[in-house]
Amino acid sequence: MREKRAGQRSAVLFHTVACKACGAEWMSDPAIRVACSECEAEAGQPCRWQRPHGYGFHMRRDLLAMREGHLSACDALTWDGRHSRHAIAVTAPVQLALL
Ligand SMILES: [Zn+2]
Ligand SMILES: [Zn+2]
Numbered sequence: 001m002r003e004k005r006a007g008q009r010s011a012v013l014f015h016t017v018a019c020k021a022c023g024a025e026w027m028s029d030p031a032i033r034v035a036c037s038e039c040e041a042e043a044g045q046p047c048r049w050q051r052p053h054g055y056g057f058h059m060r061r062d063l064l065a066m067r068e069g070h071l072s073a074c075d076a077l078t079w080d081g082r083h084s085r086h087a088i089a090v091t092a093p094v095q096l097a098l099l
Pocket of ligand 1: 037047048057
């Protein structure tokens with residue numbers, strides 16, 4: 001087993017979204033498909049308000065997305081039924097071409 005990956009680096013290809021509680025995963029956050037009534041972000045735009053550290057949509061936007069069927073309720077027992085989501089960077093190894 002080689003722990004060091006000499007000569008190999010990772011590049012971020014894109015981000016997916018996953019729930020920390022139940023492990024559900026999305027290519028992009030389902031809540032973004034609805035407009036936010038809280039900060040007036042349009043569909044497709046992230047919430048203008050961001051948590052100081054990290055990731056978040058307004059709760060009402062989540063609830064609206066759930067009501068419209070874009071977002072399922074979380075299987076894990078979160079306090080409000082919302083998925084506890086965070087962004088995951090999908091990376092690919094970059095081979096250094098040493099010619
Ligand atoms: Zn918002
Ligand atoms: Zn979940």
